[in-house]
Amino acid sequence: MTAYDAIVLAGGGAKRLGGSDKPAVSVGGRPLLNRVLGVCRDAGRTIVVGGRRATARPVVWAREEPPGGGPLAALDAGVRQVEAQAVLVLSADLPFLGERTVRQLIGALGTSGREAALLTDPGGRDQPLVAAYRTEPLRRELALLATEHGSLSGLPLRLLTQELDLARVDAEPLASFDCDTWEDISAARAHIREHGNVLDEWITAVKDELGIELDVDIGVLLDLARDAAHGVARPAAPLTTFLVGYAAATAGGGGPEAVAEASRKAAALAARWAAETAEADQSAKAGKTDEAAKTDEADAG
Numbered sequence: 056m057t058a059y060d061a062i063v064l065a066g067g068g069a070k071r072l073g074g075s076d077k078p079a080v081s082v083g084g085r086p087l088l089n090r091v092l093g094v095c096r097d098a099g100r101t102i103v104v105g106g107r108r109a110t111a112r113p114v115v116w117a118r119e120e121p122p123g124g125g126p127l128a129a130l131d132a133g134v135r136q137v138e139a140q141a142v143l144v145l146s147a148d149l150p151f152l153g154e155r156t157v158r159q160l161i162g163a164l165g166t167s168g169r170e171a172a173l174l175t176d177p178g179g180r181d182q183p184l185v186a187a188y189r190t191e192p193l194r195r196e197l198a199l200l201a202t203e204h205g206s207l208s209g210l211p212l213r214l215l216t217q218e219l220d221l222a223r224v225d226a227e228p229l230a231s232f233d234c235d236t237w238e239d240i241s242a243a244r245a246h247i248r249e250h251g252n253v254l255d256e257w258i259t260a261v262k263d264e265l266g267i268e269l270d271v272d273i274g275v276l277l278d279l280a281r282d283a284a285h286g287v288a289r290p291a292a293p294l295t296t297f298l299v300g301y302a303a304a305t306a307g308g309g310g311p312e313a314v315a316e317a318s319r320k321a322a323a324l325a326a327r328w329a330a331e332t333a334e335a336d337q338s339a340k341a342g343k344t345d346e347a348a349k350t351d352e353a354d355a356g
Contacts, residue, residue: 056163057141062073062133063091064126064184065105065147066119071236077146078105083247084260085111087234091262093263094154095143097153102136104129105147122210126184127215131197131207137190141165146184150231159224160187167222175223176231183212185231192219270311275318276332282322286329287305295321 065078065088072080085093088103089111095101096112103114106122115136119128123317130144137179141164156174163172170192174185196218201207233349234240247256254273262269279299280292287295303313 057161058139059098059141059143059187060137060139060147060190061095061101061143062112062130062137063095063103063147064129064133066122066129067105067126072240073237076106077234079108080143080234082150082234082240082243083256084085085149085263087150089144089263091147091149091152093259094157095145095153095289096268097157098143099139100136102133103147106311111266119121119208124206125210126212127197127200127210128207130193130215131201134190134197139179140190141187142193143187144184148234149185149230149232150187150234151232151246153227153230155226156185156224156230157167160185163187163222163224164189169222171216172222172224173216173229173321174226175226176226178235179224181216181221182226183216184230188219197263200319217268269314271314272311272318274324275315279318279322279325282325282329286325286332289326295325 067077079086081087082090082321088108092101092103092111092114101112101114102117103110104117104119106118117132117136119132133144134142141161143161145152160172160174163169164187171186171188174182176182196215197207199218200210200214204210229246232243233241233244246252258271259272261267273334276296276299280296283295284292297318299314302317303310306313306317
């Protein structure tokens, strides 16, 4: 994949949120800004344009002057810190943007030979703040606009994209969903708690909170927890998965392969344990049957 830097625009007045600090608003237990930072962790350097704050990973800070000058002014402040020949540009309010979409944008930029690759939402609208740009054409157009208009403050994004040679990438459902209102925030929070999403969201949130970059097979761990609960005892489920994680971490590297191997061993142990329990139960049942038969014979005599 083409090497790239990333710019995340995290300023703005958030007027439709009553002036709230939108990048800090939590969706799924994580600030919106951290959710976006999580999907561009492969960037060589990440520049956040906005007020400084605690973030899930190290970033370079930038700020347009004066603050609140709009997306083009913020983009200009960010691109001054870019070192790579390609740059991913994202707004900080995209709760459902995924790494796959980021890879598609960077890939389209690299293979198309165009100056930018923009995400196109399900309604066919270009999303210039979910896009990958070649750095020099982006700088060129920003400089031309600043010269033509005297300033970038307050200028609309369409002035930038209409002069660039564009490739387009169709968005996956919800990839371009942004949170502009409290209704949007409520909808995003409800969506991640739906049955088909909640486990993935929770695991991602935990990994982000603990600073873990590890892809694991959730199904394998759930099967292990089930086997431990049914074959041993219900409290064994969380304890076993904890011990699997600890074993993987101490096995040298602690990557997905170590988790899978530790899970396999624990699952096999749980199966052996369950088999012994079943044999013991069967023996106990047989013993009771024999004892009852002897009692019946004695009563008959």
